[in-house]
Amino acid sequence: MAKTKKTLAPIHWEFGTLRNPTPLMLELEEYSKELYGFTQVERVMRGEEAAPTAAQQRIDRARAEAAAAALASTAVGTRLPDMHGYEKVTGKATFPVDVYPASGLYTRVLRSPYPHAKVKRLDVSKAEQLPGVMAVLTPKDCPTMDPPILAEEPSHHGEAVAAVAAVDEGVAEAALRLIEVEYEQLPFVLEARDAMKPGAPLVNSRYRSNAPRDPFVYKRGDAAKGFAEADVIVEGTSQTAWEQHVAMEPHNATALWERDKLTIWTSSQYVHRQRDVIADTLKMPHSKVRLISEYTGGGFGDKTRAYPYHMIAALLAKKAGRPVRYELTRKDVFLECTHNYPKYQELRLGFKRDGAMVALQSRAWVATGDSGARSNADDFESAIRIFKCPNVDVIGYAPYTNTGISGALRTVGEPSGNFAFAILVDQAAEKLNMDPLDLYLKNIEERVDQVVNLPFSSNGVRECLLKAAEAFGWKQKWQGWRKQRDLTKPQRGVGMMAFLCNKGAMSVPMTAVCQIDRDGSVRVVQAGADLGGGQRTTFAMIAAEVLGVAVGRVTVTKPDTEVTSDTGIVAGSRATKSIGSAVKAAAEDARAQLLEGAALKLNVPQSDLDIADGVIFAKADPSKKLTIAEAVAAGVVVVDQVVLPAGAPIIGKAVVPAPRGYSQKTLGAGFFEVEVDPGTGMVKVLKIVQAHDVGKAINPLAVENQIIGGAIQGMGKALTEEMIYDPATGVVVNPNLDDYKLHMMATMPEITTIAVEPIDVLGPFGAKGLGEPVNIPASPCIANAIYDAMGVRLSEIPMTPYRILKAVRSL
């Protein structure tokens, strides 16, 4: 194995310093200047706080207008059940995993039993001869892809080596046992810090280094000086776990070829990206590959990329000349699909005696796995964006490791970064002898993002803190920094935190088509996945609101790359805000066309018209009116300045660019009460209050569901969920739902959800995303509550009974 030495030169993140300004940075500095009258640099030089200016007043006006629109709405703001909920809960909904094409074959995949090995010999001839086997796939059948479709040098346990398509799953399974493989085992490394040590085994010989990429670096001010000036310093390490998404619907791909065209049904968060990668890998035009994903039975960040399994299904179908379905077993999912990466973090915070944070230093290491996108080693946004802390010094490393592909799991790395930060803030509050709630209130900045020096599109974190504390009864429940506890019986404790999460921004592409049919009913043609968060219902409500029709008259299509345009991923808490904006703009385009015909027909200027309950009317004289259906019939097309009847229903469309000039983040606060049994180490969560800045709740019921679901998932992250690699063999020891523990109904606490609605300046009707940050509070709140109950500080999640007992016994 060749080894190359590479200097890890720190880079300067766009807005951290002005030493290497990028054009975008300069442009945003300009924008900042327009808004505030001075740039960040000038402001730092002056040592001033930003004061409201005419520009700030403009923002406040925009926010007030959005708030007024939200208030005036009829559809938006009502509690609506998921429009497809009935089908889902009755089992009638056809999820991709329910697609069984006629004459379809079944797939099983042979996977590496070793974390790193070379395939010296692969003989599939006996498998091919087994009756019922229709095709066997080996690496030599596969085009190049990263990670490889079938590996000749598997570099994590469970990487696919060969695949079989057969008439049923039993035959396919039997065929796997007839495949002869000779492996040469190679050295492996599992942990991020180990992977970066000199002399560490190279994760895969296709890499030149385990850490070829620049680390994440962010600096502002002078951290050493900050710590020198601090009155109180807290520091510690934290460790998070390999964590699985455990979506209810297992990953699957069903491939069907029609001559030069490939259709794949798959459970997806982003059919267009997958389509593009699959088409590029197969060297086919994108238009000739079609991905369909009617419903998605949970995604959580795991169903965003084109996996080897997609290619395996497609290549087997091509080879067999018949459709092939591959429904991954739960073990397959654990081994092939992504998991959230574990993060080891060394964090140090400095505070003045009054509670003001003055310095932050962080070093973090995450295990990227043997492939995959650059992991986020930078996710502790609360600290650097809404804490006014002037001195920051952050470095994060994400080397390769001989573990499965790492990837996003609802909020990517925010829960781990916020875990590390919020348990130290709690310690700092204790040292400062302050209520931690007060420490947050002291430090949070509500107007300007401290990294990009742009105003927040909305920031309701203070309101979240205050409302959640009130609903939780924090002032009554929190007993101060107690010293005495009776550890002979179950102890109760409370913990809290507040956060900013670097998710939820509008991002391109944002596209949608909105059609109005002859009877005035509406179809939204869009590609946003329906992950269970009520996404399509939200889009229907937005279109209904814009067009003044009942929500029940609106349908929203499923993701299908053949008929929709790329509107980006449903992830990153972007769907409501980004796709919702596209849907809103498309509906507005349709509305404008509708009113164009209506204005001619009613002989009223277009701007004087409004729509309510399916009727278009002149605002000044409501007796001048016609139905939407009549307006569709009156639709016109202007050709060479001649107005001609369109004779057609209306097609509205929108391509929305990314907005500029705002920092768009998600924010919230959590308060947890737990009971810890010192005898068993079991933690029972009794009560959760979470408050989130949602901008404006388009559908308060969906908001409530998201918060509840996220809080429960957060409990799993905090207390039970951990995929375990055996350090000796590099093998996953618990790739199943018996040994990988999830919370169940029996352990559900009382959960109170609070939607704070400060109105986001950019989002549709003031809304912003919420999908991810809902799982952030659980881990730090529970850790802080365990400390309150037991007097032990845990810094490793999940906080299993073993770890709790270990900590208690070390007291």
Next chain:
Amino acid sequence: MAKTKKTLAPIHWEFGTLRNPTPLMLELEEYSKELYGFTQVERVMRGEEAAPTAAQQRIDRARAEAAAAALASTAVGTRLPDMHGYEKVTGKATFPVDVYPASGLYTRVLRSPYPHAKVKRLDVSKAEQLPGVMAVLTPKDCPTMDPPILAEEPSHHGEAVAAVAAVDEGVAEAALRLIEVEYEQLPFVLEARDAMKPGAPLVNSRYRSNAPRDPFVYKRGDAAKGFAEADVIVEGTSQTAWEQHVAMEPHNATALWERDKLTIWTSSQYVHRQRDVIADTLKMPHSKVRLISEYTGGGFGDKTRAYPYHMIAALLAKKAGRPVRYELTRKDVFLECTHNYPKYQELRLGFKRDGAMVALQSRAWVATGDSGARSNADDFESAIRIFKCPNVDVIGYAPYTNTGISGALRTVGEPSGNFAFAILVDQAAEKLNMDPLDLYLKNIEERVDQVVNLPFSSNGVRECLLKAAEAFGWKQKWQGWRKQRDLTKPQRGVGMMAFLCNKGAMSVPMTAVCQIDRDGSVRVVQAGADLGGGQRTTFAMIAAEVLGVAVGRVTVTKPDTEVTSDTGIVAGSRATKSIGSAVKAAAEDARAQLLEGAALKLNVPQSDLDIADGVIFAKADPSKKLTIAEAVAAGVVVVDQVVLPAGAPIIGKAVVPAPRGYSQKTLGAGFFEVEVDPGTGMVKVLKIVQAHDVGKAINPLAVENQIIGGAIQGMGKALTEEMIYDPATGVVVNPNLDDYKLHMMATMPEITTIAVEPIDVLGPFGAKGLGEPVNIPASPCIANAIYDAMGVRLSEIPMTPYRILKAVRSL
């Protein structure tokens, strides 16, 4: 039965006279004035021929430009096989009839054995109790529709009375036999002329009269005066048959309910119209009913409407709570679906000695059936539109009859009208002792439609006549008006005709969406049905041509009302011209957006750019270039005059209004050679030459296939196809493909196809429709050829051996 007397007041067809001018008529007269400098009225007053004017020169210029565009094209004009042909011929294509939903039920329908009856008692209780029967439908379960979904007063043989959904077709069939029905038979009438006689039985008690509608009336000049001035008069009657479409794929509907949403897979020519009617009948928003029709296994005008069977499947599925599929048996199709109506026509023509036609009088009766659209009693367009004949007097009647629903069958009534006309023209030529080819050449008008007084968008009928005559060898084969024939052995003969067909105009709605993906490949999202005429391939070629990409990089969607906008029917020979225009306009919209980004990137004005082979380049400096994929990436959105990156693929869309100012017709000529066996009366078609004005052949292979298919279908119409109602019982005696005779491979003649390409001013790249007129020449050509061979004139089709022998024996 109540009887009401109603005066059948003639109405004046829009352009026939100016006695009752409509606004549209006046507008078009104005347009005519602009074009020609005088209106039709003035022209008639002046007794002048229209002379080319500046306006005419403008038309000629437009045509020349379209011709140049067509010539410059790369995709358009190449011979491409149907892009889905492979799937179709290998049985891999999923036609709607191939849709078998999980847990789907099967349907059988109980049909009236009488042509007219009242259901006195209907007891389905025993059927409901049969194990395996999941739902039984009776009239009381059905909302109102015309015709009724299930009839309480069936008024034609085979009208549906009750329906059953069961676990398989055998159980459903058995259940039908357990349904007890008591009928009261009512008097019936089958023939159109009988239905209009005083005292005729009323076809259905829901009607007040068998002929409640105004007859079709068209007059110009003074027919009596014309005949008085004529040197030669010919007259005769003609009779056509009840004819079935016999599409390969039987009608079918598979219905699936998801709470408030209904999906129906059905073999269709026009999913949007069917969707609208089904939704309205069920009082549902249009957007909540989804019709899907991937491929359509033949339509020929029979799959354009919402039938009772669609409603039966939907209502049974609702009642059973499971998906229901109803695949009609061939007998079901014969009895429930439409057929072409029989026409009885009395026609009289007057000619001057030099061959100029001076008078035409026609009276025609068609049997509408007991429901359905107004039948076309007016279809003999050749006569009144391109023959200069100044004196015309036409009346057509379309009363109800106790026969199945009448409807369009490829070219609606044009074949029967042209049959009546062309066999008389042949007789006139004989009386005038002229070559019939010369008689056509003498009379045809090539520039101005004689009815609407508008220029033809293209008219290549003269070229069709001359080229087809040349290819056929008419001058050699036609022996003049022979008197001697040897009727003891098979005789050969030739016949010809030329026609104008009142089909092929662009009509609204015309809509399409055209998307360009990131790699520069293209998806056309449109709703035009794929009937087998290569429609989707044609659309792909048009988009490829506009966007400068290979046809193989373009996909075209199937009809699916959830994701497409109504783009009108695939019928009336309108698809290529109407939907093709929408596709072209949508592609042009996408192209403009593409070039907008490219122009910014290349710093070249948009108008200076062109595209070829997927590369955008500056026409003046081809080294300035970028790929379409790069241009997509450079796409922009302009918001408040600020140019922002779109970050999205491109969405082009088009809503095209109906063009004005031209008469858009389809034209052509046919030459047939036959051999008649006087012993058996069998006619063998030996040779067919058909030439058609196609404007411009987008895909010459598809054009050729259409002509061949139409010629063969025309042979069936001429010689074998006839659905027979027993006059005594009103029952269809041959509702099956044993007794209803189609031509087979063994009887195929040599067929030569000629595409005449005069370039249509309006059509995409100069193209026009061709789907229908291809079946017009067969009947009159064969009748004329039989006369040439045998000396007997047949005026009733199909010209079966029985009718031929009868005619020969009457010599």
